[in-house]
Amino acid sequence: xxxxxxxxxxxxxxxxxxxxxxxxxxxxxxxxxxxxxxxxxxxxxxxxxxxxxxxxxxxxxxxxxxxxxxxxxxxxxxxxxxxxxxxxxxxxxxxxxxxxxxxxxxxxxxxxxxxxxxxxxxxxxxxxxxxxxxxxxxxxxxxxxxxxxxxxxxxxxxxxxxxxxxxxxxxxxxxxxxxxxxxxxxxxxxxxxxxxxxxxxxxxxxxxxxxxxxxxxxxxxxxxxxxxxxxxxxxxxxxxxxxxxxxxxxxxxxxxxxxxxxxxxxxxxxxxxxxxxxxxxxxxxxxxxxxxxxxxxxxxxxxxxxxxxxxxxxxxxxxxxxxxxxxxxxxxxxxxxxxxxxxxxxxxxxxxxxxxxxxxxxxxxxxxxxxxxxxxxxxxxxxxxxxxxxxxxxxxxxxxxxxxxxxxxxxxxxxxxxxxxxxxxxxxxxxxxxxxxxxxxxxxxxxxxxxxxxxxxxxxxxxxxxxxxxxxxxxxxxxxxxxxxxxxxxxxxxxxxxxxxxxxxxxxxxxxxxxxxxxxxxxxxxxxxxxxxxxxxxxxxxxxxxxxxxxx
Amino acid sequence: xxxxxxxxxxxxxxxxxxxxxxxxxxxxxxxxxxxxxxxxxxxxxxxxxxxxxxxxxxxxxxxxxxxxxxxxxxx
Ligand SMILES: Cc1cc2nc3c(=O)[nH]c(=O)nc-3n(C[C@H](O)[C@H](O)[C@H](O)COP(=O)(O)OP(=O)(O)OC[C@H]3O[C@@H](n4cnc5c(N)ncnc54)[C@H](O)[C@@H]3O)c2cc1C
Numbered sequence: 001x002x003x004x005x006x007x008x009x010x011x012x013x014x015x016x017x018x019x020x021x022x023x024x025x026x027x028x029x030x031x032x033x034x035x036x037x038x039x040x041x042x043x044x045x046x047x048x049x050x051x052x053x054x055x056x057x058x059x060x061x062x063x064x065x066x067x068x069x070x071x072x073x074x075x076x077x078x079x080x081x082x083x084x085x086x087x088x089x090x091x092x093x094x095x096x097x098x099x100x101x102x103x104x105x106x107x108x109x110x111x112x113x114x115x116x117x118x119x120x121x122x123x124x125x126x127x128x129x130x131x132x133x134x135x136x137x138x139x140x141x142x143x144x145x146x147x148x149x150x151x152x153x154x155x156x157x158x159x160x161x162x163x164x165x166x167x168x169x170x171x172x173x174x175x176x177x178x179x180x181x182x183x184x185x186x187x188x189x190x191x192x193x194x195x196x197x198x199x200x201x202x203x204x205x206x207x208x209x210x211x212x213x214x215x216x217x218x219x220x221x222x223x224x225x226x227x228x229x230x231x232x233x234x235x236x237x238x239x240x241x242x243x244x245x246x247x248x249x250x251x252x253x254x255x256x257x258x259x260x261x262x263x264x265x266x267x268x269x270x271x272x273x274x275x276x277x278x279x280x281x282x283x284x285x286x287x288x289x290x291x292x293x294x295x296x297x298x299x300x301x302x303x304x305x306x307x308x309x310x311x312x313x314x315x316x317x318x319x320x321x322x323x324x325x326x327x328x329x330x331x332x333x334x335x336x337x338x339x340x341x342x343x344x345x346x347x348x349x350x351x352x353x354x355x356x357x358x359x360x361x362x363x364x365x366x367x368x369x370x371x372x373x374x375x376x377x378x379x380x381x382x383x384x385x386x387x388x389x390x391x392x393x394x395x396x397x398x399x400x401x402x403x404x405x406x407x408x409x410x411x412x413x414x415x416x417x418x419x420x421x422x423x424x425x426x427x428x429x430x431x432x433x434x435x436x437x438x439x440x441x442x443x444x445x446x447x448x449x450x451x452x453x454x455x456x457x458x459x460x461x462x463x464x465x466x467x468x469x470x471x472x473x474x475x476x477x478x479x480x481x482x483x484x485x486x487x488x489x490x491x492x493x494x495x496x497x498x499x500x501x502x503x504x505x506x507x508x509x510x511x512x513x514x515x516x517x518x519x520x521x522x523x524x525x526x527x528x529x530x531x532x533x534x535x536x537x538x539x540x541x542x543x544x545x546x547x548x549x550x551x552x
Numbered sequence: 553x554x555x556x557x558x559x560x561x562x563x564x565x566x567x568x569x570x571x572x573x574x575x576x577x578x579x580x581x582x583x584x585x586x587x588x589x590x591x592x593x594x595x596x597x598x599x600x601x602x603x604x605x606x607x608x609x610x611x612x613x614x615x616x617x618x619x620x621x622x623x624x625x626x627x
Contacts, residue, residue, distance in 0.1 A: 382587060389591070397594060397595075
């Protein structure tokens with residue numbers, strides 16, 4: 001049984017009939033994975049949100065299937081990761097095939113990430129992620145999710161945005177303080193803002209078939225360069241939950257897009273790959289062209305772009321949704337402070353700065369993968385094939401094989417929110433970098449460090465509470481009660497009274513943060529390091545906090 | 553101004569090294585020769601293990617080639 005996307009009831013607000021204008025704090029356009037996650041993030045922070053989506057159903061077929069560790073950590077903060085990990089498929093073994101060799105040129109084992117809560121990557125259909133997120137939103141009265149509501153116009157004025165929304169029964173208006181455009185790569189918001197979407201289209205196409213096999217195949221990722229069943233091209237096989245397999249065939253530029261996706265034209269490819277007698281059913285067939293594009297400004301007035309609306313990458317390396325979730329993670333806390341009047345709108349400049357950099361690096365990574373997978377010149381193909389031939393025999397050459405790299409979070413080493421190190425550190429987590437997880441315990445219960453970070457500013461204090469002077473403790477109390485509160489967490493085997501404490505049961509926190517006794521880390525609400533010092537200095541901390549909130 | 557890449561003479565026996573590179577190609581088709589060249593570059597790049605040094609060498613190889621292109625078209 002192929003997946004049937006759930007249908008939701010289209011919402012016709014009262015304003016359609018009485019011609020009134022609705023008010024909300026944040027209008028989010030687009031209930032794809034990014035809009036949904038942002039609605040949950042801002043909704044859990046208590047803001048009034050209207051989320052409109054053109055269709056009344058989820059997209060049929062899964063687009064994104066690979067969810068990397070950092071997005072899973074973000075979704076864990078929002079409370080939907082556990083379900084995804086439980087439903088998802090974890091794979092460790094990957095095999096790379098070349099030409100007609102039956103044996104892989106090599107195989108690799110993605111060792112599970114040690115001593116961290118979440119795996120390096122799971123495979124799960126995008127619609128499960130969306131469904132879980134929608135269910136979580138059901139519990140929030142302050143978030144209105146409106147299917148069958150399309151943004152058709154807006155005016156961006158200094159005090160807010162006046163948006164025109166179309167439904168099947170007529171139009172109405174929403175007056176919002178902020179508009180977040182998560183309306184995908186064809187974003188009408190972007191077009192209405194007159195923004196360019198510069199970049200590159202790769203002259204190649206990929207045919208995707210999501211199929212269910214009768215017989216079980218191993219849970220491995222297989223990648224073929226120039227195989228006999230797809231000569232001169234590449235192919236990829238990936239497992240999803242529910243015994244569904246994704247097969248990607250590179251098919252070249254000159255194709256008939258309608259013909260190529262007909263089941264009768266896809267089946268011969270699958271039979272050539274798995275044998276004449278293979279039995280399977282189709283879930284979804286689609287064809288897509290690679291694009292790498294990005295806007296040169298993610299914020300304009302009171303309109304903010306996130307996800308595919310702001311950047312598009314080729315799917316090798318699974319960076320689309322994975323990057324978009326990190327846009328949301330970066331945006332939510334900043335907008336929260338601004339809405340609550342605790343930070344200036346200028347703070348959003350850092351969203352643009354940090355996430356534009358991330359988009360740029362993602363595009364660079366995915367362009368490199370695409371160039372390796374689909375070489376553009378004779379010499380590029382010669383080098384690619386040379387790498388593959390060498391790698392069958394020599395381990396060192398495998399490093400050059402690029403069939404899509406794991407999507408990793410992009411650090412912001414030059415962000416204006418960072419306080420650069422003033423002393424030398426033997427490693428650890430640098431300012432502008434996301435925090436590493438580690439096992440901890442509190443009150444005898446095992447926990448994960450990252451589950452104690454996020455939402456607000458946190459200060460990790462690598463000391464016992466008894467090591468601090470009364471003046472220092474008073475300083476930490478004031479920080480916790482300040483306008484923008486900073487919660488102190490002692491990394492210590494002792495309870496810390498009025499403060500929280502985490503016991504570093506395996507010494508890995510100290511290790512991973514290269515923290516000597518007395519060291520402190522100031523951590524942003526998106527679990528990125530803002531600054532760190534070998535010892536607590538309250539005035540330096542105050543300056544760093546002002547920087548990290550765009551006030552300096 | 554090349555702090556890493558050695559541009560001073562550095563081989564004891566140039567003739568021998570040159571001959572080894574030419575001999576690598578004996579009996580190979582043009583296509584195989586291209587493949588062998590690529591493998592040689594990749595193997596040496598790994599041995600060097602320093603992106604700075606490799607970048608400098610890449611620049612020299614490219615710039616020198618472009619200079620000769622100019623000379624060819626001028627003559
Ligand atoms: C074949 C394929 C494989 C992929 N694999 C991966 C992967 O493995 N990992 C990964 O991370 N990413 C992957 N991606 C990318 C991923 O699917 C996208 O990056 C992701 O869906 C983007 O989410 P989004 O919320 O920004 O936009 P979308 O998912 O495009 O959602 C936009 C939403 O906005 C709505 N909308 C549009 N205009 C309006 C309007 N005017 N008013 C109201 N609503 C509107 C649309 O109805 C839609 O629901 C893949 C993509 C493809 C095509």
